[in-house]
Amino acid sequence: MPVVEVLRLGHRLERDKRISTHVALTARALGAKKIIFTVEDESVKKSVEKIVNTWGGDFKFEVVKNWKKYIKDFKERGIVIHLTMYGANVNEYMPKIRDEFKDKDILVIIGAEKVPKEVYELADYNISIGNQPHSEVAALAIFLDRLFEGRTLYNDYKNAKIKIIPSKDKKIVIRENNEN
Numbered sequence: 001m002p003v004v005e006v007l008r009l010g011h012r013l014e015r016d017k018r019i020s021t022h023v024a025l026t027a028r029a030l031g032a033k034k035i036i037f038t039v040e041d042e043s044v045k046k047s048v049e050k051i052v053n054t055w056g057g058d059f060k061f062e063v064v065k066n067w068k069k070y071i072k073d074f075k076e077r078g079i080v081i082h083l084t085m086y087g088a089n090v091n092e093y094m095p096k097i098r099d100e101f102k103d104k105d106i107l108v109i110i111g112a113e114k115v116p117k118e119v120y121e122l123a124d125y126n127i128s129i130g131n132q133p134h135s136e137v138a139a140l141a142i143f144l145d146r147l148f149e150g151r152t153l154y155n156d157y158k159n160a161k162i163k164i165i166p167s168k169d170k171k172i173v174i175r176e177n178n179e180n
């Protein structure tokens with residue numbers, strides 16, 4: 001089964017801690033297998049590891065300084081999609097992307113601040129989630145949800161210490177030690 005990885009390009013150490021953590025958690029919760037950061041931030045790493053440890057699964061966290069090499073190497077086995085408000089509309093390209101995803105991995109790139117021109121050139125697709133500026137978290141969530149057509153909202157994670165039983169009128173939580 002092909003997999004999705006997310007490359008978070010850039011991260012401003014003080015300003016972006018929370019949003020970068022949200023990018024990683026959104027990637028995990030909506031079906032990606034790995035997040036790659038280009039800037040080291042121990043507190044973001046710890047927050048993500050804590051969620052994985054409690055809520056399960058084998059979501060990977062990696063820091064890669066040479067992101068150009070990472071993208072070029074990835075292209076040997078998959079397609080690279082850069083999410084940008086300047087890109088082609090997701091509505092038009094998603095059927096083609098979903099078709100390629102049958103046998104190729106996907107690397108989704110999202111930015112923190114201005115994204116270098118090279119990224120636009122290295123990407124196989126520059127895709128917009130509408131052509132208005134909004135957020136990398138929103139862009140990533142919509143892209144993944146469209147790609148997986150809602151299926152990953154039912155994901156079950158191995159080795160979870162805590163699980164939620166969906167309910168429209170109650171809060172039902174199952175913990176490893178069976179305490180509610």
Ligand code: SAM
Pocket residue numbers: 083084085086109110111112113114115127128129130131132133134135136137139
């Ligand atoms: N000002 C930056 C620039 O010119 O590249 C964009 C900053 S934006 C807050 C951070 C990231 O959110 C972008 O790099 C892009 O990945 C994502 N993003 C924001 N709006 C988007 C949209 N309409 N479609 C797709 N991605 C979007």
